[in-house]
Amino acid sequence: xxxxxxxxxxxxxxxxxxxxxxxxxxxxxxxxxxxxxxxxxxxxxxxxxxxxxxxxxxxxxxxxxxxxxxxxxxxxxxxxxxxxxxxxxxxxxxxxxxxxxxxxxxxxxxxxxxxxxxxxxxxxxxxxxxxxxxxxxxxxxxxxxx
Amino acid sequence: xxxxxxxxxxxxxxxxxxxxxxxxxxxxxxxxxxxxxxxxxxxxxxxxxxxxxxxxxxxxxxxxxxxxxxxxxxxxxxxxxxxxxxxxxxxxxxxxxxxxxxxxxxxxxxxxxxxxxxxxxxxxxxxxxxxxxxxxxxxxxxxxxxxxxxxxxxxxxxxxxxxxxxxxxxxxxxxxxxxxxxxxxxxxxxxxxxxxxxxxxxxxxxxxxxxxxxxxxxxxxxxxxxxxxxxxxxxxxxxxxxxxxxxxxxxxxxxxxxxxxxxxxxxxxxxxxxxxxxxxxxxxxxxxxxxxxxxxxxxxxxxxxxxxxxxxxxxxxxxxxxxxxxxxxxxxxxxxxxxxxxxxxxxxxxxxxxxxxxxxxxxxxxxxxxxxxxxxxxxxxxxxxxxxxxxxxxxx
Numbered sequence: 001x002x003x004x005x006x007x008x009x010x011x012x013x014x015x016x017x018x019x020x021x022x023x024x025x026x027x028x029x030x031x032x033x034x035x036x037x038x039x040x041x042x043x044x045x046x047x048x049x050x051x052x053x054x055x056x057x058x059x060x061x062x063x064x065x066x067x068x069x070x071x072x073x074x075x076x077x078x079x080x081x082x083x084x085x086x087x088x089x090x091x092x093x094x095x096x097x098x099x100x101x102x103x104x105x106x107x108x109x110x111x112x113x114x115x116x117x118x119x120x121x122x123x124x125x126x127x128x129x130x131x132x133x134x135x136x137x138x139x140x141x142x143x144x145x146x
Numbered sequence: 147x148x149x150x151x152x153x154x155x156x157x158x159x160x161x162x163x164x165x166x167x168x169x170x171x172x173x174x175x176x177x178x179x180x181x182x183x184x185x186x187x188x189x190x191x192x193x194x195x196x197x198x199x200x201x202x203x204x205x206x207x208x209x210x211x212x213x214x215x216x217x218x219x220x221x222x223x224x225x226x227x228x229x230x231x232x233x234x235x236x237x238x239x240x241x242x243x244x245x246x247x248x249x250x251x252x253x254x255x256x257x258x259x260x261x262x263x264x265x266x267x268x269x270x271x272x273x274x275x276x277x278x279x280x281x282x283x284x285x286x287x288x289x290x291x292x293x294x295x296x297x298x299x300x301x302x303x304x305x306x307x308x309x310x311x312x313x314x315x316x317x318x319x320x321x322x323x324x325x326x327x328x329x330x331x332x333x334x335x336x337x338x339x340x341x342x343x344x345x346x347x348x349x350x351x352x353x354x355x356x357x358x359x360x361x362x363x364x365x366x367x368x369x370x371x372x373x374x375x376x377x378x379x380x381x382x383x384x385x386x387x388x389x390x391x392x393x394x395x396x397x398x399x400x401x402x403x404x405x406x407x408x409x410x411x412x413x414x415x416x417x418x419x420x421x422x423x424x425x426x427x428x429x430x431x432x433x434x435x436x437x438x439x440x441x442x443x444x445x446x447x448x449x450x451x452x453x454x455x456x457x458x459x460x461x462x463x464x465x466x467x468x469x470x471x472x473x474x475x476x477x478x479x480x481x482x483x484x485x486x487x488x489x490x491x492x493x494x495x496x497x498x499x500x501x502x503x504x505x506x507x508x509x510x511x512x513x514x515x516x517x518x519x520x521x522x523x524x525x526x527x528x529x530x531x532x533x534x535x536x537x538x539x540x541x542x
Contacts (some may be wrong), residue, residue, distance in 0.1 A: 042328065051263050051323070051330075053227075060170055060227055081377060085465035086422065088504065089288065092541070096179070096285045098222055098232030098258070 025128035026076050028139040029113075033059065033120040039138050045080050047123060049090055050100040055121060063103040064112050064124030072109070076125045079141045170227035180217035181286040183537035186210045191529040213240045215537065216286055218253070231257045236284065238300065253284070264322040274316035275334035275371045276384045277431045278418040283312075290499040292511040292535040295456040296474045296491065297433065311414065311433050311454055313369055313386050315339065323375075332373035332382065340365045340409075342391045365389040365409055371416075378423065384416035393437075393448070400482060401445035410448075411438040427470075430457045449481040468499040485522035492516050507539040 028044060030036075035057045039047075046052040053061050066073050069084060077084050091102035106112040109126040116122040117134055131137050190206040214237075221233040234254035241248035256270030273281050282288050283298035293299055297311040316338035323332045339361040365388065373382025389409035397406045413436045420429040435452040453476070460470030476491040495513035502508060515531035 046263075053260070054262065058227075083462075083465055085462065085501070093282060093285070093288055095177070096218075096220070096288065096541075097281060098220070098230065098234075098254075098256075 024143050026072060026079070026125055026141040027128050027131035027137050028076075028123065028125050028141065029116060029131050029135040030123045030138050031062075031116055031120055032134075032136055034123065034136060034138075035059070036138065037136065041079065041081075044139065045082075048080060048087065048103070050094050053100065059121035062119050062122040064116055064119075064122055065103040065105040066109070066112060066125075067105040067107055072125070072127055075141065075144060078144065170224060172224040175222045176220070177222075177542060178217065178219040179285075179287045179539065179541045181215045181292075181537050181539040182213070183215045183292055183535055184210070184212050185292075185533060185535040187534075188532040189529060190531075191527060215239065215292075216284065217241075218284065225257075228260050229257065230260075262322075264324055265320065266322055268319045268321075270317065272316055272319060272336075274313045274319060274336045274338065274367075274369060274386075275321060276313050276369065276386065276414070277371070277382070277416040277433065278380070278420055278429065279431060280312050286537075287507055287539045287541045290460065290468050290470055290497055290509065291472075292497070292509050292537045293495070293513055293533060295431075295458075295472070296476055296493065297454050309341065310412075310435055310452060313338065313367055313388075313414070316367065316369070328376055330375040332375065333370065335370040336368070338367040340367055340388045340390065341412075342389075342409075363389065363391065363409060369414070373418075379421045381419045382417070384414070384418070386414040388412055390437075399446070400448055402442040406439065406442065406445075407448075412436070413438065425462045427460045427462065428458070431455060446482050450479070452476070452478045466501045469497075470499075471496050486520065487522060488518075488520040490518045505541045509535075509537040509539065511535045511537075 035055050047061055048063055055061060073084060077087060094100040095102060106115060109130045112124050113126055113130060116124050128140065187209045190204060192204050217237045219235045222230065224230045232254060236251045236253045237248060239248035241250055252271065254272050256268045256272045258266060258268045260266040275281055279295065279298050283294055296302060297308045300308065302308055316336035319334060319336035321334035323330045340363050342361060342363045344358050344360050344362050367386060367388040369386030371382050371384040373380065390412050391409060393407040393410055397404055400406065414433060416431065416433045418431045432455040437448065437450050439448055456472060456474040458470050458472040460468055462468050472495050474493040478489045480487040493513050493515040495511065497509065497511040500508045513533045517529040518526065520526045
């Protein structure tokens with residue numbers, strides 16, 4: 001098969017960009033038991049920074065994260081206005097001050113989704129195509145630049 | 147006092163806890179961190195020789211040492227959704243009881259009730275909120291520094307009294323924040339012991355009172371912080387007031403009644419500011435300590451002031467490497483009769499910190515310190531300190 005020069009250059013550029021490629025839409029999802037149907041950036045930051053720990057119905061908030069650094073994770077934290085490292089520092093400060101634990105983190109979106117479906121009060125984020133009718137979609141973060 | 151206790155008991159009784167909130171008990175957690183370091187320190191002191199013009203004698207020494215600078219062990223248990231407990235043990239400086247090295251302290255032991263973000267109440271031994279760094283000054287994994295900014299560095303206690311600048315302990319603290327729009331307004335209010343704690347007298351092998359560790363007065367420390375957060379900006383002001391007996395016995399110098407320096411009022415005023423902008427971070431704090439007494443006509447006024455500030459500017463590269471420049475300053479001044487005692491400490495410093503992973507942080511720090519002392523009736527002295535330190539900080 002003949003490969004055009006433009007195609008080859010495009011593949012090289014995609015390979016170099018690696019996990020920092022601009023990501024598509026990110027879906028913020030929650031267990032169906034969560035007593036809200038939508039939220040905004042400020043609410044989301046409160047949840048992920050540990051400022052809000054209990055839902056309005058008294059359920060504990062369970063925040064989920066992805067472990068490896070990826071375009072999806074970068075896009076999510078960029079939307080919150082914080083880098084991944086700053087969020088980690090914030091969680092570590094809370095942990096070492098007795099004010100809360102970091103989110104549970106998962107190796108990939110499938111594992112996160114599975115845990116979220118089984119955990120009342122859980123909230124997390126996945127790529128748009130991962131969200132389905134078994135979970136609540138609270139917010140869709142548009143791609144960067146859109 | 148009994149009315150205050152009664153109000154507190156009423157408040158605790160009235161705190162609501164729903165059935166679902168009583169769930170949420172979690173197993174006991176054990177975790178902690180330690181920081182090991184290597185430090186090379188060069189001290190040089192220039193003392194002017196009295197009576198000989200331009201004659202300066204110099205004394206110097208160099209120290210290199212490895213040490214387990216600090217280890218903290220935490221126990222935490224969530225008793226329910228709203229109640230949790232926390233205990234913090236700390237060991238310092240190669241602690242060894244048989245060799246009498248270092249120290250072992252109970253740093254925190256408290257129980258917390260959290261109603262919501264607006265109201266939490268902690269009861270028990272705790273580090274009070276004051277400026278930005280006080281609560282986390284001993285949380286070495288959180289700090290890029292190895293040597294901490296002056297008043298937050300316990301090893302500088304031999305040079306000046308660091309606990310004059312920051313409140314070390316409180317026993318009741320309420321805190322939280324309110325969110326009017328995009329702003330977050332933080333508050334904290336606390337009470338604790340005065341600084342007049344009964345110590346064990348090692349030389350005479352006795353203590354003043356029957357128990358050590360107790361406050362020997364009926365006064366208390368009260369204090370608090372009010373802060374604002376918006377986006378990546380944070381700032382606040384802090385205030386404490388307590389009463390100190392540390393100047394008792396100096397009435398002979400200043401005149402006045404024999405109890406002139408009993409429970410001298412002390413006020414600490416602090417201000418803090420921090421921000422992040424892209425990969426840059428900036429932190430700054432200011433602390434002023436003042437002492438207040440009644441006027442005594444015909445006697446020498448007691449005029450002691452202490453001031454401290456630091457500024458740190460840093461850059462984070464690829465979320466792993468931090469580089470920073472920092473400047474620390476202290477000025478202490480005591481004026482009485484026609485004399486003035488003064489000490490000025492300036493320390494510019496620079497450092498690097500590298501996050502190997504979520505648990506391990508490597509640090510390098512260089513500080514150049516200059517200490518100028520002026521005491522009445524003695525020649526002024528200047529001391530310089532060069533410190534190069536390397537450390538690894540581990541969270542487990």
